[in-house]
Amino acid sequence: MSAALNHYQALAAAAPQTHAYQAIGRERLSLVELPNRKQEAWRYTPLAPVLDHQFTAASREEGLLEPEDIASLRVTPADHVCIVLLNGFFMPELSTLPPQVGLEVLDLEQAIQHSAIGIERLGSLSGACLDLFGAVNAALTGSGAYLRVTEKLTQPVEIIHLNYSFESEVLSNPRVLVQVAANARLNLIEQHAQFADLLSMSNGVTEIFLSEGAQLLHPRLQHDSVRTRHLSHLYVQQAATSVYKGTSLALGSAWSRTEFHLDFVGEHAHCELNGFYLAGEQQMQAMHLDVLHSVPNCTSRETFKGILYGHGKGVFDGNILVKKDAQKTDARLSNDNLLLSREAEIDTKPRLEIYADDVQCSHGTTVGQIDPEMLFYLRARGIPKAEATSLICQGFAAELIAHCEYPALEAKALSILQERLAPVAAKL
Amino acid sequence: MLSIKDLQASINGKEILKGLSLEMGAGEVHAIMGPNGSGKSTLSKVLAGREEYEVTSGTVTYQGVNLLELSPEERAHQGIFMAFQYPVELPGVNNTYFMQASLNAIRKARGEPELNSLNFMKLVRTKLKALEMDESLLKRAVNTGFSGGEMKRNEILQMTLLEPRLSILDETDSGLDIDALRMVSMGVNSLRSPERSMLVITHYQRLLDYIQPDYVHVLSGGRIIRSGDKSLALELEEKGYGWLQEEAAA
Ligand SMILES: Nc1ncnc2c1ncn2[C@@H]1O[C@H](COP(=O)(O)OP(=O)(O)OP(=O)(O)O)[C@@H](O)[C@H]1O
Ligand SMILES: [Mg+2]
Numbered sequence: 001m002s003a004a005l006n007h008y009q010a011l012a013a014a015a016p017q018t019h020a021y022q023a024i025g026r027e028r029l030s031l032v033e034l035p036n037r038k039q040e041a042w043r044y045t046p047l048a049p050v051l052d053h054q055f056t057a058a059s060r061e062e063g064l065l066e067p068e069d070i071a072s073l074r075v076t077p078a079d080h081v082c083i084v085l086l087n088g089f090f091m092p093e094l095s096t097l098p099p100q101v102g103l104e105v106l107d108l109e110q111a112i113q114h115s116a117i118g119i120e121r122l123g124s125l126s127g128a129c130l131d132l133f134g135a136v137n138a139a140l141t142g143s144g145a146y147l148r149v150t151e152k153l154t155q156p157v158e159i160i161h162l163n164y165s166f167e168s169e170v171l172s173n174p175r176v177l178v179q180v181a182a183n184a185r186l187n188l189i190e191q192h193a194q195f196a197d198l199l200s201m202s203n204g205v206t207e208i209f210l211s212e213g214a215q216l217l218h219p220r221l222q223h224d225s226v227r228t229r230h231l232s233h234l235y236v237q238q239a240a241t242s243v244y245k246g247t248s249l250a251l252g253s254a255w256s257r258t259e260f261h262l263d264f265v266g267e268h269a270h271c272e273l274n275g276f277y278l279a280g281e282q283q284m285q286a287m288h289l290d291v292l293h294s295v296p297n298c299t300s301r302e303t304f305k306g307i308l309y310g311h312g313k314g315v316f317d318g319n320i321l322v323k324k325d326a327q328k329t330d331a332r333l334s335n336d337n338l339l340l341s342r343e344a345e346i347d348t349k350p351r352l353e354i355y356a357d358d359v360q361c362s363h364g365t366t367v368g369q370i371d372p373e374m375l376f377y378l379r380a381r382g383i384p385k386a387e388a389t390s391l392i393c394q395g396f397a398a399e400l401i402a403h404c405e406y407p408a409l410e411a412k413a414l415s416i417l418q419e420r421l422a423p424v425a426a427k428l
Numbered sequence: 429m430l431s432i433k434d435l436q437a438s439i440n441g442k443e444i445l446k447g448l449s450l451e452m453g454a455g456e457v458h459a460i461m462g463p464n465g466s467g468k469s470t471l472s473k474v475l476a477g478r479e480e481y482e483v484t485s486g487t488v489t490y491q492g493v494n495l496l497e498l499s500p501e502e503r504a505h506q507g508i509f510m511a512f513q514y515p516v517e518l519p520g521v522n523n524t525y526f527m528q529a530s531l532n533a534i535r536k537a538r539g540e541p542e543l544n545s546l547n548f549m550k551l552v553r554t555k556l557k558a559l560e561m562d563e564s565l566l567k568r569a570v571n572t573g574f575s576g577g578e579m580k581r582n583e584i585l586q587m588t589l590l591e592p593r594l595s596i597l598d599e600t601d602s603g604l605d606i607d608a609l610r611m612v613s614m615g616v617n618s619l620r621s622p623e624r625s626m627l628v629i630t631h632y633q634r635l636l637d638y639i640q641p642d643y644v645h646v647l648s649g650g651r652i653i654r655s656g657d658k659s660l661a662l663e664l665e666e667k668g669y670g671w672l673q674e675e676a677a678a
Contacts, residue, residue, distance in 0.1 A: 372480065377516035380476045381530035381586065382504035382537065391529070395520030395569065 004051040005034050008132070011057045011171075012139035019112040021122060025138025032132045041131070044315040044347040045286045049255040050229045055171035055201050057140050058087035064164060065195070070094050073193055075408040076158040081105065083159045088172035088204075089143040102151025102184065108144030108175055116146055118179045118209070125207045125235035125261065133231055137173040137205045144175030149186045149214075156187035156406065163192075163200045163228060174204040180214035180242075189409055192222040192230065192252070201229040208235065210242035212266060217245050219404035221413050224252035226283070233259045238298075240266025247274040247403040249413050250285050251420070257286040257315075264326075267297040274403040275304040278417060279312030279344070280424060286315035289333075293326040296356075302333040305400045307393055308344035309424050316348040320363070324355040333363040338396050340370065340389075340428060370428075389425035394418060429454045429625045430475075430495075430594060435486035436650075437474050444470045446650035447486070452594075455622040459636055459661060460629045462647035463669050468629045469513050471647070472598045475627075476510040477503050490594065504530075505537035507593030511583035511600045513629075518570035523582070526570045527552060531589055555588045559615050560607075576603035584615045591619060596627045601635040613638030633665040648673055 012026045034051070035042045065086065074082050083105060084094040090107035097105060104116070111119050126134050145159060161174050180186050192202065202224070210216055224230050230253040236244050250256050260273055277285035291300055306314045316335045337346045350363040370392055378388035397417055404410050430452040437445040444467045452458055462468055474481050475488065477500035488495040495503065518526065532542040543551065556563060561581050571579050580600050587595055597616065601609055616626065616639050628639055636644070636658060644660040645652045648669060653676040654660065664672075 373516050374518055376476075376478055376500060377512065377518070378526075378530075379500035380504060380510055380512075381526075382501050382534040382590075383529055384501050384533065385499070387529070387533070388501075391521055391526075392518070395518055398520035399569075 002034060005132070007054050008136050012136070015057055015140050016142065018109050018142050021112060022139055022141070024123060024127070025135050025140070028130060028135035029139050032130055032135050035132055041288065041317075044317055044349065045257055046284060049284070050201060050231070053169060053199070053201070053229075055169050056167060058089070058165065058170045058172040060089045060143070061086065061165060064166070065094055065162070067094055069195065070160060073160055073191065074158055075191070075406070075412055076156050076189060080155050081157045083145050083157070084162065085143070085145060085159065085174045086162050087165055087170060088141065088174040090145055100153070100155070102149060102153055103157065104146075104148040106146040108146045108177060109142060111146035111177070117148060119146070119177070121179070121209055122177055122207065125237055125263070126205050126233060129261070133203050134205060134233060137175060137203050137233075140171070141173045141175040144177070146177050147188070148179045148181070149184045150181040152183070152185040153187070156189050158189045158191070161190065161192045161202065161204065162194065163198065163202050163224065164195045165198065165200065169199050171201045171203060174202065176204070176206040178206065178208045178216070180208075180210050180216050182211040183213040184211075185215040187217040187406070189406055190218070190220040192220075192224050194225040194228065197225045197227055199227040202231065204232040206232065206234050208237070208244070210236070210238045210244060212239045213241045214239070215243045217405060218247070219406050219409050220246070220248045221409055222248070222250045222252055222256065222258075223416055224256070226252065226254055226281075228253045230256040233261070235261045235263075236271070237263045237265055238269040238271060240268055242266070242269045243271075245272040245403070247400070248276070249401060249404070250275070250277040250287070251413065251416050254282065255284045257288060259288045260290065262291045262300070264293055264295050264298040267295050269298045271298070271300040272403070273300070273302045274400055276397055276400045277304075277306040277314055278397075278420060279306065279314045280309040280420065282311050284313045284315070286317070288315075289318035289320075291320045291331070292323070293321065293329040293331060294323040296325060296327045296329070298326070299330040300332075302331070303400065304335045305396065306337045306346060307340065307397060308337065308346055309340035311343045313344070314346040316346070316350070318349070318363075319351045319353065320361065322352070322354040322356050322359055322361060326356045327358045329356060329359040329361065331359070331361045335365045337367045338369070338393060339367060340393070340424060386422070386426040386428070389428055390418065390421045393421050393425070429456070429491065431489045433487045435474070435488060436484045437470060437481050438484055439470070439481050443484075444650055445474065448647070448651055450645065450652060452625050452627065454625055456643065457620070457626045457628060457639060457641045459641035459644045459658075460627060460647050461631065461644065461661065461664055466647045467650045468647055469598055472510050472513075472596045472629065475596055476500060476508065501533070505534055508596070509587055509590055509592030509594070510596040511580075511587060511598060513598040513602070515571045515579040515583055517572045519572050521570050523568055523570045524549070524552065524566045527586060527589060530586065534590060552585075552589065555585055558588070558618070559585055559611050561585060577605060577608050580604055581608060581612060584612045588615050588619065593623065594625050594627070595619065596629070598629045599631065601630050601632060609635065610638065633661045636661050646672055648676065
């Protein structure tokens, strides 16, 4: 499998050099190990689907899509800011970029070239992890989105990540840098989507910096097509009294892994991480959490739910580390799963590692099936079995999806879910 | 309307109904009383089609068809409704959505046009008002976090929406305050008609002051050990079940 490593190194060497940050990635690529199941972080995630393919690096492709194509995808109103990253490349002609007080949006490449405010932070969170895909992203990223918010924005901002290409087996490396200044506020809605059923891989890195008192509401919906490999790394750093509320819904892809890395650097900050995953047929969905409480008086809530059917496989690997000085930490982690078939599988591993003595921490996991009492109640009201089953699943998911706090996105997620579950429920 | 003959049913190998017979005509209201654990809820659930109960012998004929061959949803389509003794919480499932899905599933099965959301809302609001229920209950998840009384009212709301032919009320009065009891009874009485029948399971004579039954039966040890008119309920209130059980054993 070191063929994979050689392949990525070759891709990095051949990539056009647009900015200095890529050099860091190339250097890292020469140091990293291939991920393998002996590493704690990868123990439960099967790797063959991503390492067995020799993807080619995406390049900027113009004229592939029209603005109307985007209109059909977006969930925010047409006049709101919407940033389109096509195969990781910032596409101004597909994006909607009205000037807005308190918001700066740039192509990341330009932000680097013009030394935009805070650009030196790029890679400061993700760089701490020496992992192959992080290094690949750094080495190959040619573009991306830079966002800086300095006011309490009332309108949401949308980012649409698209994998779509004339080429086959393309690897995109979307990169996003978000900075929310002190006491500023942003609602950032992200979608990962596709127009065609292409075999491709998306390897994204998002770094988020919340200054004192900053607030970010961050719902994300991944509904890539069934042949995609999707990896996203999300890094959040929270200064004192900041609030982050992220809700990630992973519905699509053949293979998908979302990594959440959360770091508190100031006191009295609060974080809410919610996640939902749907894995059916031959799908694999992994959620990997690293929440670090290193300062006192912070609270975090990690709530994850999954529905698994067919031969679907889910992985929930959630770690909360409370360091010695992080007194009065209050952290609650939960993971609930609904299994609809015998063949479906979930590996769930919540972990609390606590070195402080005055903390309130808990974790809980459940793995269950459709409750026969619920099913009977619905059927006794005339609702056919298949529909009743699907309704129970939707209810299970809806509780989590409601955390998005953005009805248009919630409705979209629920309708995708309903469409996916209807034929499954009919066969149970 | 309903004819039960020598019904025997068990769950997990445990025999609960041990040869129960009951005849109900159209338009009749029958009350069933009986000690805890005697099999009243079991009878309701067997009639509603709960598959976990195994019917080992006997027949149940409803409007001329063999009821035991029908799935729970088919029974609902044919006009059977059971108000649950313990209504089930459905987290994440919106109450209005649920009731609309239920009504439309039944209408669809009968070849009637489905109601759109607007017309459904109109309908549900009138029913809600009649039961003096809080409209906020419509926006919540089905029974989730409802108080005991709210759950029971929600059951009756569904009953008045679905207008069943055969209603089985399993201890709908338990947990209701005095005003709610009156309200619920009015809801039930509003459905009384020559085509509808009701099987009312209760522990308390008081409900039967509001919903006057044509017949009262005593279920004990999985069998009906005594039937009579509503004066039987008064007698039971006074004397308990002991004397009947002794008589039955003799
Ligand atoms: N799943 C089960 N497994 C074993 N026994 C059961 C099961 N369900 C019910 N039973 C038993 O069947 C008997 C009858 O129960 P049922 O609920 O029908 O009584 P009931 O007459 O409705 O009582 P109550 O007045 O308390 O509501 C009880 O002894 C109960 O414990
Ligand atoms: Mg009972």
